Amino acid sequence: xxxxxxxxxxxxxxxxxxxxxxxxxxxxxxxxxxxxxxxxxxxxxxxxxxxxxxxxxxxxxxxxxxxxxxxxxxxxxxxxxxxxxxxxxxxxxxxxxxxxxxxxxxxxxxxxxxxxxxxxxxxxxxxxxxxxxxxxxxxxxxxxxxxxxxxxxxxxxxxxxxxxxxxxxxxxxxxxxxxxxxxxxxxxxxxxxxxx
Amino acid sequence: xxxxxxxxxxxxxxxxxxxxxxxxxxxxxxxxxxxxxxxxxxxxxxxxxxxxxxxxxxxxxxxxxxxxxxxxxxxxxxxxxxxxxxxxxxxxxxxxxxxxxxxxxxxxxxxxxxxxxxxxxxxxxxxxxxxxxxxxxxxxxxxxxxxxxxxxxxxxxxxxxxxxxxxxxxxxxxxxxxxxxxxxxxxxxxxxxxxxxxxxxxxxxxxxxxxxxxxxxxxxxxxxxxxxxxxxxxxxxxxxxxxxxxxxxxxxxxxxxxxxxxxxxxxxxxxxxxxxxxxxxxxxxxxxxxxxxxxxxxxxxxxxxxxxxxxxxxxxxxxxxxxxxxxxxxxxxxxxxxxxxxxxxxxxxxxxxxxxxxxxxxxxxxxxxxxxxxxxxxxxxxxxxxxxxxxxxxxxxxxxxxxxxxxxxxxxxxxxxxxxxxxxxxxxxxxxxxxxxxxxxxxxxxxxxxxxxxxxxxxxxxxxxxxxxxxxxxxxxxxxxxxxxxxxxxxxxxxxxxxxxxxxxxxxxxxxxxxxxxxxxxxxxxxxxxxxxxxxxxxxxxxxxxxxxxxxxxxxxxxxxxxxxxxxxxxxxxxxxxxxxxxx
Numbered sequence: 001x002x003x004x005x006x007x008x009x010x011x012x013x014x015x016x017x018x019x020x021x022x023x024x025x026x027x028x029x030x031x032x033x034x035x036x037x038x039x040x041x042x043x044x045x046x047x048x049x050x051x052x053x054x055x056x057x058x059x060x061x062x063x064x065x066x067x068x069x070x071x072x073x074x075x076x077x078x079x080x081x082x083x084x085x086x087x088x089x090x091x092x093x094x095x096x097x098x099x100x101x102x103x104x105x106x107x108x109x110x111x112x113x114x115x116x117x118x119x120x121x122x123x124x125x126x127x128x129x130x131x132x133x134x135x136x137x138x139x140x141x142x143x144x145x146x147x148x149x150x151x152x153x154x155x156x157x158x159x160x161x162x163x164x165x166x167x168x169x170x171x172x173x174x175x176x177x178x179x180x181x182x183x184x185x186x187x188x189x190x191x192x193x194x195x196x
Numbered sequence: 197x198x199x200x201x202x203x204x205x206x207x208x209x210x211x212x213x214x215x216x217x218x219x220x221x222x223x224x225x226x227x228x229x230x231x232x233x234x235x236x237x238x239x240x241x242x243x244x245x246x247x248x249x250x251x252x253x254x255x256x257x258x259x260x261x262x263x264x265x266x267x268x269x270x271x272x273x274x275x276x277x278x279x280x281x282x283x284x285x286x287x288x289x290x291x292x293x294x295x296x297x298x299x300x301x302x303x304x305x306x307x308x309x310x311x312x313x314x315x316x317x318x319x320x321x322x323x324x325x326x327x328x329x330x331x332x333x334x335x336x337x338x339x340x341x342x343x344x345x346x347x348x349x350x351x352x353x354x355x356x357x358x359x360x361x362x363x364x365x366x367x368x369x370x371x372x373x374x375x376x377x378x379x380x381x382x383x384x385x386x387x388x389x390x391x392x393x394x395x396x397x398x399x400x401x402x403x404x405x406x407x408x409x410x411x412x413x414x415x416x417x418x419x420x421x422x423x424x425x426x427x428x429x430x431x432x433x434x435x436x437x438x439x440x441x442x443x444x445x446x447x448x449x450x451x452x453x454x455x456x457x458x459x460x461x462x463x464x465x466x467x468x469x470x471x472x473x474x475x476x477x478x479x480x481x482x483x484x485x486x487x488x489x490x491x492x493x494x495x496x497x498x499x500x501x502x503x504x505x506x507x508x509x510x511x512x513x514x515x516x517x518x519x520x521x522x523x524x525x526x527x528x529x530x531x532x533x534x535x536x537x538x539x540x541x542x543x544x545x546x547x548x549x550x551x552x553x554x555x556x557x558x559x560x561x562x563x564x565x566x567x568x569x570x571x572x573x574x575x576x577x578x579x580x581x582x583x584x585x586x587x588x589x590x591x592x593x594x595x596x597x598x599x600x601x602x603x604x605x606x607x608x609x610x611x612x613x614x615x616x617x618x619x620x621x622x623x624x625x626x627x628x629x630x631x632x633x634x635x636x637x638x639x640x641x642x643x644x645x646x647x648x649x650x651x652x653x654x655x656x657x658x659x660x661x662x663x664x665x666x667x668x669x670x671x672x673x674x675x676x677x678x679x680x681x682x683x684x685x686x687x688x689x690x691x692x693x694x695x696x697x698x699x700x701x702x703x704x705x706x707x708x709x710x711x712x713x714x715x716x717x718x719x720x721x722x723x724x725x726x727x728x729x730x731x732x733x734x735x736x737x738x739x740x741x742x743x744x745x746x747x748x749x750x751x752x753x754x755x756x757x758x759x760x761x762x763x764x765x766x767x768x769x770x771x772x773x774x775x776x777x778x779x780x
Contacts, residue, residue, distance in 0.1 A: 004776020005761045007478055007569040013771055016485060018510035024497075024528035026510070047398070051347070055339055062340055092525060099522035105344035105364070108398050 023092045035090040039068065041113040041187050042098060045196040047106040048074060048081040055104055056083060065089060065097050069121075069184030080108065082195075084187050109196040117195075119187040123165045126155045128176035135175055142168045153178055218257050220389050223348070224249035224382035226355035227315065227375075228257050230390040234362040236286050238262065238277060238644050240270040242297075244290020245330060246317025249382035251288075262644065262674060264637065265666035267294050271301020272626075272634050272664070273641030275310045279624045280599060281645035282435060284366045285310070290317040292330030295376075296337065300631060302372045303341040307628025308456060309433060311370035313362050314338075320380035321349060334376045343371030344396075348381050355390025363393040368401030369520040370433055401519055405534035405541045413515045413532040414548035420489035422558040423449045426472070429456030429627070430494015430518060436539030437461075437620040440493065443542045447552040450562045452480040454495050455612060456627045459620040469562060470571075473501040474764045475609040478569025478773055481764065483562050484509055485771035489553075493517040494538045497527040498628060499767075507769035517541045569762070569775075571613055580755035581731060583607065583683040587614040590653055590681055593738045598651040599624060599642045603635035603660025606689035607682075609760040611655040633663030636680060640667060643676045651679070651742065658684040658711055665717065671747035672722040679741045680718075680749045685756040686711050693759045697780045718749035726750045 021027050021034060046052045053072055060067050068086040075082050087097055094112070102110045113119075127135055129152045136146050139156045142164065148155035154175075158168045162185060169180065189195045218229045227250055231239070238260045243251055254261055264270040267289040274285030285305075289298045295316040305312040319328040335345045344364055348354040354377065361373040417423060431440050437460045444451045444467050451461045452472045461468040472480035484490070490512040495501065502508040508528060516523070516530035517538055524533040534541050573584040587610050591598075600615055601624040602608040608625055617623050624642050626634035639654035646652055661682050671678055692706040715725030724744050726737045728751065741748040762773035765780055774780045 003574060004759075004774075004779075005478070005569070005572060007775050010772045010774065010779055013482070014486070016511045016771075020506050020508060020510060020529070022505060024505050024508070024525065026513070026529065026531075051335060051339070054336065058339055092529070096522070096526055099524075103520070103522045105396055105399055 023090065025092075035092065037088050037090050038094070039086060039088050040094045041117065041119060041185060042085040042087065042101065042110060043113055043187060043195050044083040044085065044101055044110045045075070045108045046081050046083055047108065048079050049106060052081070052106045053083070055106065056085075056101065059100055059104065060085075060097075063097075063100060065093065071184045071186045073186070084185055086185050111196050113187050113189060113195065114193075117187050117189050119161055119185050120159055121162050121165050121185050122183045123158045123169065124155055124181045125158065125169060125172050125177060126153050126179040127172050128178065129153045131175060135172070138171055142171075144168065218253065220355070220387055221385065222249065222253065222382065223351035223354045223377070223384050223386060224253035226351065226386060226388065226390055227358050227377065227382065228253040228259065230355035230358040230393065231259060231286065231362070232257060233390060234284070234359060234393045236284065236362065239286040239288055240264050240273040240277070240641065241288030242267050242270055242290070242294060244294045244317060246291035246319055246379045247288055247294065247315070247377070248317070249379060250315065250317070250377060260644075262640065262670065264640075265669050266664065267297030268300050268633070269637035269640070269664055269667040269670065271298045271312065271314065272304065272631070272637035273644070274312045275301060275305045275308070276601060276624045276638035276641030277645045278305075278311045278370070280621050280642045282621070283645075284313050284362050285641060286313045286315065286362075288315045290330065291319055291334070292332050294330075295332055295334040299337060299341070300629075302338055302374065304626050304629040304631045304634065305372040306341045306343070308626070309370050309429065310372065311365040312372040313365050314372060314374040315358070316374060316376050317382075318347075318376045318378040321378045322380065324378065334374070338374050341372070342374050345374040345376070347376045348378065351381050351384035351386040352388040354381055355388070359390050359393030360396060363395045364399060367395045368399065369430075402521075402535050403537045403540055405517070405536040405544055407544070409532065409534055410541070410544045410548050413534060414545055416489055416513060416515065416532060417447070417491065417545070417549060417553055418551055420553045421555060422486060422488040423553045423555055424483050424487035424490050424512075425449050425451045426454065426484070426490055426492040426495055427451060427457040427460040428454040428493060428495025431457055431460040431538050432494075432620045434494060434519070434538035436494075436537070436542060439539040439542045443546055446546065447549065448555065448559065449491070449553065450483060450559060452476075452483055454498070454501050455625070457495065458612060458623040459617045462618040463616045464618065469566065471612065472770065474503070474766070475613065475760050475762065477571055477613070478762050478775070479562065479565035481762070481770040481773050482565045482569070485769065486561070487512045489513050489515065491515045491517075493542065494519075496523050499527075502527065503764045503770045504767045575731065577731060581729065581734070581752060583610045583685075583752070583754045583758055584614045585731065586681060586683060586734060586752045586754065587611055587655065589734050589738050590655070591615045593742055594651050594653060597622060598653055599646055601625065601635050601638040601642055601652065601654045603656045603663075604630045604632045605657040605660055606685070606693065606758075606760050607655055607657040607660070610683065632657075632660045635660055636664050636671075637667045639678045639680065640671055640674070640676060643678050652677075654678060654680040656680055656682050657689060658682055658686060658708065658714070659688045661714065662712075668718065668721040668723055668747060668749070675746055677745055678747050680747070681741075682714055682749065682751045683754050684711070684714065684751050685754050685758070687756060690760070696759065697777060714749055714751035718747075723747040723749055727753070729753045
């Protein structure tokens with residue numbers, strides 16, 4: 001075995017007192033706290049071309065960002081599409097997600113939406129058809145509408161915030177839910193404020 | 197193409213005179229025209245079915261094509277060409293296996309931010325998605341390892357796409373780009389000339405840092421007691437080594453580099469503490485861990501540099517200069533982020549500084565650490581040859597501008613530790629991806645980029661050399677004057693070192709029970725070969741190999757027990773580097 005190098009051994013060397021947390025931020029060990037995760041809604045304006053969505057979802061996969069929902073659709077400009085992404089990450093993680101998104105060449109602009117932004121999700125909920133009147137009444141409570149009725153099932157469309165849809169799903173649960181599909185959040189800033 | 201690539205030098209010189217550029221008649225000729233427009237002079241590649249139209253279009257071009265033995269070699273050669281010349285390196289491959297063989301080299305270029313443009317053949321669009329012969333989803337496969345990639349679908353615009361790929365690869369933070377070229381597109385008729393190469397409009401790197409941010413950072417530098425400059429590969433990419441040196445000397449701030457940043461500061465300069473990280477010098481790692489202001493320029497804080505995040509420069513405020521905003525606070529939080537070109541931001545800082553930090557004590561401390569933790573080795577005559585001795589012998593026998601390429605492993609560490617680098621773009625290695633087999637094809641790319649008379653030495657390991665040994669045929673065919681020095685310990689040495697340290701010495705699949713005689717292998721390829729076992733043979737073999745006008749291979753049989761120190765254990769604190777195995 002080789003002899004190695006000369007010099008004081010590791011334990012003989014002076015030790016600095018400081019430390020960093022897992023985000024690489026210098027911390028006071030007395031008041032150490034890991035940043036908490038929060039929910040962020042990102043809106044990305046992208047070139048409307050093949051492969052963009054795969055690029056974005058691939059980016060989120062390989063960087064292990066915890067993605068909550070992702071929606072995509074065209075804009076008034078046929079060359080551009082808008083992607084709404086919801087992620088739950090720590091503050092540095094959200095910053096990193098924004099920068100990594102912005103770095104993709106087909107991405108034109110990325111913004112994080114204000115908490116006051118309009119956020120909507122759509123759900124189709126197919127429940128048991130034995131009590132169509134009651135289903136209709138509940139749907140009305142949630143400003144939803146019945147979009148399909150058969151002998152065995154009633155399908156209801158609900159639009160609204162994620163919380164409202166969660167509540168609706170829970171309420172419809174008592175009829176017996178057969179199937180459900182949700183779109184994920186689409187969001188725009190309020191008033192004249194531009195989203196990107 | 198050998199009938200063209202082996203043309204005597206006289207003919208090459210004649211062809212320097214202006215010739216008519218490629219006339220655009222097809223997608224393929226448009227591709228070649230676009231490359232000519234961007235000033236591309238050399239390409240590295242391997243022929244194949246789907247890329248044949250592009251090759252055919254090269255017949256009438258002045259672009260020099262080096263036919264490689266394997267596509268991986270083409271990508272590494274293109275990468276090294278970029279590192280040495282600063283110009284984008286271009287590689288070509290056919291569809292399917294050709295493209296997938298490029299993948300390792302593209303990933304390597306991506307990790308090291310090297311401007312490489314890969315052009316791949318693809319099956320005709322009518323057959324895309326049908327699992328046709330030699331079809332792969334090349335843009336899909338390479339999306340995570342390219343800065344951007346393109347699927348060309350129109351002969352009229354394919355030249356512009358290739359131009360954009362070249363421009364994008366070399367602009368801002370460099371990186372690899374790829375254009376997938378379906379055969380119907382390259383074969384299709386078009387007379388549309390590609391325009392001047394332009395980066396996409398969505399890519400607008402910021403050159404200058406915010407002035408207020410620069411002022412704040414400058415005040416932090418003035419106030420620092422223990423300032424330390426950390427120069428990364430970004431300083432090389434930005435051609436900012438000269439500015440960086442001037443900055444360090446003007447304000448008398450000690451410098452450590454990252455491994456890709458080797459050569460940004462002359463390693464024999466009083467202020468230079470050499471490179472930090474897992475196998476960096478003890479003094480560089482001590483300085484990193486005790487600085488109160490780390491001025492990091494063009495580095496992405498790779499884990500091989502930082503060790504454990506918690507203990508990295510634990511008392512330092514961090515000024516981070518980088519052209520890529522996504523690198524800011526990715527791994528290490530930046531207290532003073534300065535987004536911009538390395539050279540330009542250093543000039544801005546220089547303009548904003550009114551005085552140098554008062555750091556006499558700190559500089560003395562850094563010098564004391566250099567005394568305390570010497571990079572040294574014993575070379576007793578009665579023991580087998582030490583690899584460090586070989587590296588130093590090669591360094592002494594070559595000029596300060598000699599270019600060193602390496603594979604990956606123990607030999608790479610010895611080369612970077614014991615060679616004294618003085619200039620940027622003279623250290624060509626696989627850093628982020630750690631690709632064994634990088635050294636030999638990189639030497640080919642480096643030689644193609646080197647100025648006349650500039651020596652290229654590949655310091656390789658036995659394991660690394662075996663991975664891309666076939667490229668020796670290219671060096672012989674192209675008559676490239678390169679010297680390969682194999683530090684042969686008949687082991688995958690770095691694995692063996694880790695097995696000794698962390699797997700109780702169980703050398704599972706680390707040793708070669710039989711290994712070729714590399715000197716004879718070299719002769720079989722048409723190169724010259726030597727074998728060296730003893731100290732007294734080293735000088736002569738080095739001299740003969742360097743003197744030989746063509747590819748030469750010296751197989752140095754070194755002490756198989758020698759390990760690399762210092763060593764920061766993975767995830768450990770930089771200043772807790774081990775100096776010997778019993779400290780791990």
